[in-house]
Amino acid sequence: MAKGIERRPVVDLESRVEDATLLILEWLGEQGLDAMIRVDSERMRDGQPPWTFTASGGPLDGGMRADGASAAECMGRALIGLREAGLVVPF
Structure with a gap:
């Protein structure tokens, strides 16, 4: 890989992961993690990922x-x- 080139894994937008989000958050809590998802209206207005x-x-x-x-x-x-951090979420 060339220096300075960041390669990001491709996200499967058809996986329906958003349907399982609450189950994923609950599972993470059971593993001892604090986790949340939020939407930020200011970032949305600024054209950034909200x-x-x-x-x-x-x-x-x-x-x-x-x-x-x-x-x-x-x-x-x-x-x-x-x-990538070694935690395999069952989804």
């Missing part, structure tokens, strides 16, 4: 954050980040 997922604690070293233009994109990126 959806944010955050998680911390439990088996994560430090916290993590994922942003997206939709709930599906945000949660898709969150699942990728959680898997």
Whole structure:
């Protein structure tokens, strides 16, 4: 890979992950993580990705954050980040 080029995993926007978001959050809580998803109207007005997922604690070293233009994109990126941190979410 060339230096300075960031390659981001592709998010599956057709996975319907947003339908399972509450179950995912509940499962994360059962694993000892604090997690939430939110929408920020100011970021939406500014044309930035308004959806944010955050998680911390439990088996994560430090916290993590994922942003997206939709709930599906945000949660898709969150699942990728959680898997990269070694936490395999059953979804």
